[in-house]
Amino acid sequence: MVEPGATPWSAPAPVAVRQSSLRERNLAAIVAAVCRAEVPPSRADLAAELSMTRATAGRLVDELVAARVVDEVDRSQGARGRPAKGLLPGTGIVGLGLAVETDRLLVRAVDLRGRVVGERVVGSSAGDAESVLDALAHQAREVRRGLQGRRLVGVGVALPGIVDDDGRLLRAPNLRWNDVDVAGILASVGGRHRVLVANEADMAALVEAEPRPGRLGPWTDFVHVSAAVGVGGAIVSGGRVVAGEHGAAGELGHVCVDPSGPACGCGSTGCLEQYVGLRAVAEVSGLPRDRVATGLAAGAAAGDPRCVAAVEQVTHALSVALASVVNVVGISSVVLGGHLAALDPATIEAIRARLDARVIGSRWKPVQVTVARGDHAAAATGAAHRALADVVARPATWV
Known part of the structure; x- marks a missing residue:
């Protein structure tokens, strides 16, 4: 498609890169590199891998550490000098994953390292959507209370049915639910964060594709x-x-x-x-x-x-x-x-x-x-990963 006023043969007009845009890209590149690394990289490692100056990499890492998106850890002593500090995804950043199954409700809090830091699994009998989702919200609030100062960045919900982009469940045959505003009913769980609603099979597959956020x-x-x-x-x-x-x-x-x-x-x-x-x-x-x-x-x-x-x-x-x-x-x-x-x-x-x-x-x-990997709560884990995805992709928002 050609934009109005443009000619088919014209090259796109050059777009200036603002300093803030460059910072956002560099922050995202650092977080992505830390998440996918097999061994905790140092600031110098990141500067070399991402073609940044050490000063730039060091300054941006400091921002990410202060925001708890990245943690510093000690690395083993090298041949000479002091050991460099290694960097890992932050344990202070948490996504909340909720899942509804035909016979149980699941809630999982997962940090950026992919570790489960809070969990609730309770039985659930078939019922109307609002009462089941109210019970799920109660379990989610209980998990939130146990997060001990960690920073919640989002809430994902996995459901066994067809979901639209607005967080509405269109149909779930095995739950006998139709046209349910899941995001609206669970809005109080997310607080100021949007509640992201998705199909449970998609979220279970996400864990297979991405066993740890960003990896x-x-x-x-x-x-x-x-x-x-x-x-x-x-x-x-x-x-x-x-x-x-x-x-x-x-x-x-x-x-x-x-x-x-x-x-x-x-x-x-x-x-x-x-x-x-x-x-x-x-x-x-x-x-x-x-x-x-x-x-x-x-x-x-x-x-x-x-x-x-x-x-x-x-x-x-x-x-x-x-x-x-x-x-x-x-x-x-x-x-x-x-x-x-x-x-x-x-x-x-x-x-x-x-x-x-x-x-x-x-x-x-x-x-x-x-x-599959044998995660008994794969859909809830995947929903938590989805909630964390914005931190990995756009960490500048959280710094």
């Missing part, structure tokens, strides 16, 4: 499956979760496995969720829901026919649904989360082999299947 994981492109009572999914490309035009990308649980299959809460039939969701696996295996993750693989290994049937159902349904996604998006790495992360290696290999048979590009790039 990318080993895979930058993958399809993530988040399995609980419902089944969510996310597509991660270039280390970023793909939201889609309306924030509904990655609804893997509602990819059709069999059009003539059982009815789904979303209104369709034969959705993946009806074959690999917790209710479905528990029904076929005969296991209680709270034992599916720990008991399914053991039962199948022991020859229990119902567990064997459940494993076959999961293997078939996942290979059909994931092959469609992998063929469309062209990403050949898959991460299984929730109770699917407890599948035994033989089942994981069977899923991978069936995907290879269905994915057109597998001859050149075989599909990789692995399991």
Whole structure:
């Protein structure tokens, strides 16, 4: 698109870089470098890596330390002279992550180093949105009270449904919630901070893509499956979760496995969720829901026919649904989360082999299947990471 008054062949007009803009960029570059570093860098290390003068790097680091965005730590004595001070992401900066699941509420406070510094997990029965969110807000306030002087910079909320950019939950079939102003109801938790609302599968995928705020994981492109009572999914490309035009990308649980299959809460039939969701696996295996993750693989290994049937159902349904996604998006790495992360290696290999048979590009790039990190509150952790993202990207706002 050509701006009004411009000609298609004209070069963009040069834009002057204000001193404040340069400072903001340099602060962001320093924080990004500290967050991704394997070893705590010194001021001199940062100056060399970022092509800054030592004086500039030192002055900006001092600002970040004063604001608690960065912490100084002692490093081991070198060959000569005094040991340089190393720099780590600040422990005084905290993001609050909240998550609603069908049977529990979770709240996590996470600092810039990715450490959990406060947590609440409580059971929750199905109920109307306002009462459940009021209970969640109470738990969040309890966690906030225990932060002991740490600086809260934001609140993220993860929900099992479709969320718009204004923090409104449009639909969550497994909660039976529709058109809920989540950000408005939870505004008191955030105080002066905006409450950021997102899909729970997207937030669980964010933790896989970014195990610590500002530090990318080993895979930058993958399809993530988040399995609980419902089944969510996310597509991660270039280390970023793909939201889609309306924030509904990655609804893997509602990819059709069999059009003539059982009815789904979303209104369709034969959705993946009806074959690999917790209710479905528990029904076929005969296991209680709270034992599916720990008991399914053991039962199948022991020859229990119902567990064997459940494993076959999961293997078939996942290979059909994931092959469609992998063929469309062209990403050949898959991460299984929730109770699917407890599948035994033989089942994981069977899923991978069936995907290879269905994915057109597998001859050149075989599909990789692995399991998630095992964070029992991955969505809440991801929501906290999202709340912290602004500090990593725009630290000048917080200095």
